[in-house]
Amino acid sequence: MTHSRGGTGHHQVAAVAGNLTKTYGSGDTEVAALRGVSVAFGAGEFTAIMGPSGSGKSTLMHCLAGLDVATSGSVRIGEVELTGLSDKAMTTLRRDRIGFVFQAFNLVPTLTAAENITLPLDIAGRDVDQAWFDTVVGRLGLTDRLSHRPAELSGGQQQRVACARALVGRPDIIFGDEPTGNLDSRSSGEVLDILRAATDEFGQTVVIVTHDPRAAAYADRVVFLADGQIVRELHRPSADDVFEVMRNLDGAVVGGPGTVGGTDPSVVV
């Protein structure tokens, strides 16, 4: 861990999930996506959530980010408990305290890059901190692309605009849902560099879901999910470490959690 906002390191917690469960359907068709997940994300930390398809990693992120409501358990963003929040309060929380980077970029096609970047602030009616905007845009190399519409930008550029959109409001936490899933390896590297830098240079808390070991290797910490539960955790791993764990996970799913030999299943909380 290098810099963190306020220098408090990851002693401070940006988001916490407590005994989170999520089931879809009912009766015979009931599927449990999350089976009691408890995890905390330290402020100023870059965390990657990994797991095989169907492990519940996306569901976990959706619940953490207030995009979906868990069946039971609690989620806190900063000091705010999400359980029982009204749609309006939840929306405002997403707007003011959470940034998003989606796999498909999800920029508004009718708006320019600059308009897309300031969209959450504009919706909130907040003033744009011009100096910060310039800093972010400069750092992301978008200065001469600001007047372009999404259709005129490459995938990598679009995802950088999406990153800028997430960063410019200085949210408590940025969630990335497979942020490199639609990008070639060079653009992927750029975007991950940006997220890494956001943590290192701006003290931004970042949580991404990914299935790419190389992407996970940019993170401070990698949390592994399988079958709706957290089964493993690595700190500052290399891509090979991650790949190794994933390979075991893929093979071990049949046997269920706990069969994976873990170095340090130090799940906070």
Added chain:
Amino acid sequence: MSRSVMRRVSLRNLAAHKLRLVLTVFSIMLGTSFVAGSMVFTASISNAFNSLFDNVAPGVSAEVSPSADSAGEGVEDSVVAELRSRKGELGIDRLVTDYSAMVTVAGADGKAISTGGAPSTGSAFIPADEALAPDATTVLPGGRAPKGKGEIAINASAAEKNGLKVGSETKVIVGQGSSKPMTVTVVALLDQPGATSGFVNVQFEAAVARQLMSDGASVGLIDMRAVDGVSPEQLRDRVAAIVDPERYEVRTGDQVRDDAKSTFTDFLNIFQAVLLAFAAIGLVVGTFIIYNTFSMIVAQRNKELALLRAVGASKQQVSRSVLFEAFIVGVVGGAVGLVIGIGLAALLKMLANSGTGLPEGPLTVTPAAVLAALFVGIVVTMISAWVPASRASRVAPVEAMRASTAEDGSNLRRRTLVGAGFGVLALGLIIGGATHVGVGPAVAVGIGAGFAILAAVLGGPALAQPFVGGLGRVLGAPFGKIGSLARTNAVRNPRRTSATAFALTLGLLLVSIIGILGASFKGTADEAVDTGIGAEFIISDTNQQALPTSIVDAVAGTDGVGSMVAFGVVQARYDGSFMTGQAAVGDGLGDLLRLEMLDGASAEVPADGLLVTEAFASKKNWHRGDKLTFTTIGGKDVEVTVAGVFKDTPLVQPWIMGAEAYRDLVPRSLRMTTFVLVSPAPGVTSDELRERLDTATADFLTVQIQDPEEFKGTIAGVIDQMLAVLYAMLGLALAIAILGIVNTLALSVVERKREIGTLRAIGMLRAQVRRSIYLESVLIAVFGAVLGVCIGSVLGWALTRTLAKWGLGDPVMPWSLIGGTVLAAFVVGILAALWPAVRAARTKPLEAIADL
């Protein structure tokens, strides 16, 4: 790929997108229901009229009536006497005489019965044992034949509607002749077959009818029944050989009925034309909605169609599959439209029967209506689907699969250029027409209107971009980013925006034209009254019909009347043909009516002279001092001198004749008064005079006394009534526009699900999502409205100018109407967005991530 597979794809597709299906069926239904509704309605009305007229002239073999040329004067008693004396020789079994006049009757509430346009007639009571068809009209139990002036029989349907019973006391005024208001007692209710709805028939004892409704030397008409062995045609021909063919017409009973039907067929044809015009508007606009809907649906399905192409379906197969879908949807929409159309017709009939005098009858669903609804539904839908489908099939499969959204802003250039061409053509015709006067220029403006509509359709998308953009900047400003999102969404697909707005464009275009014509008519009338009427009061009939002649005596006898002129109608032959003008009876025409006389002539009309408008004088080549010879119906010549020429005014046309000439030309029984101008005598205030006039005319049920301001209001009311169709059109346009916008927005919301999900994810509140949809909708609606109002205003202005020949003054812009319609467009926009906005706001943030 076999045909059945493609068909299955089509069917599954329809089933899988229920909302889309509902919206499409809905749009087709809109167009077809108006077509079906108007056809069923007119068929029902025409059926009711036919059965009504089948009951006219019951038992009549032949009828003698005044010919059309003789302007309604009766059949002379000598004719009756001759036919009676030669009964055996001619083969007449039975002969009855009857009389007929317009009457006004008070209902139980003491107010004049409103027939809603159906006739209100007086005639003679013919006892069953004297009648040609003894069973046709029967006196209901409890009634008896009317005797003397104080008793009447009335048709049961009218009595029932207006609360009259046997024993009720009421008032009757016979419209022509010199009858005064009479208090009468109802002694019989008559069951007349076919006499439904508003129709009123009051019957007097024959001698009373003769006294009230004839000149004392003639009857209204003669009905005859032939003896066995003589056909109606034979009887007709024999009678026709005896009577003066110039003055009388002899027809068989069937001819009488057919003639009655055919006069109403003409009326019905006009009626149907108006209704079909509505249907056409509904259909044209409906076509746009259907086309728009299919464009959107095909665009949304581009990827899927491309997939079909990629796995080997041919272009034709893809097109055919879309067309097959369209066919199914067209059949369903046409059928639903038919059912709703029949419902609409039933509703219209209910309204018509309660508000107007149209006869009642069963709902008539003709095969033509059924076929038209289905044909229109299927054909319009398939054509609407074919264009986008063939466009879709032209896109290479790979390209279509890659393209993420259905943006369609390209290729506007050619369309816009063609539109601009039509626009220039339209403008040329309109301006060319507006600078001239007459029929030709009016037609030029009409053709220009057609081109202008084409130009609007083709150029709409190109106009939408700058207009909606500019308007969006203004309207959206208070809403910040929400406003700019709404604006950019509204111009995102200008074709779609303009097609959606077209319903409002067309509707408000028509409304503006008619509104300007109406306002100009009112303005012309107002100015004419302001400058032309010097009288303090105008006395006229509340139903714009003739006043009973006796009103003149009632007014003349009122204390405090200074000058007074009663206007009558003169019909006489001049130079071989009939001519209609006005007559002024009374003193003080020059003060009461401020005519602008030319060459210093007096504005008073001499008793044996006439004053003529400038236009008519020049048309007929009449000059001051000319002696004209008019001929009465009876053939008597009357010489009338042209005493002066006055500047054209819409108040009186084309000439005013003096009292003596009028009396000589028009028999007493045919004299009628259209209006009376009155001013108080010196020393009497207007209020005093009005009070006294009110008292003096209290018994006349339909007389109104108005000062010029009130009179202007009445004229405006009459014009408004004629323009009621305008409001109906406005209503229709607004209704269809709402539905069209709902359709487009609902489909746009589906199309933009992911985008809206993203906005929700990054923090847009539900209320903000709704607001952006409202704004988008308002922008589309206002664009359509403003485009329609602009084109319509130019057309209305031009048309009014070409009509100057018929006395129409300068064009008057109905600003309040225009402002009102644009405001209405605002409301329409918001109403139309209500449901789509709620749907949009319900979009879950997770839709941002969901696969499309």
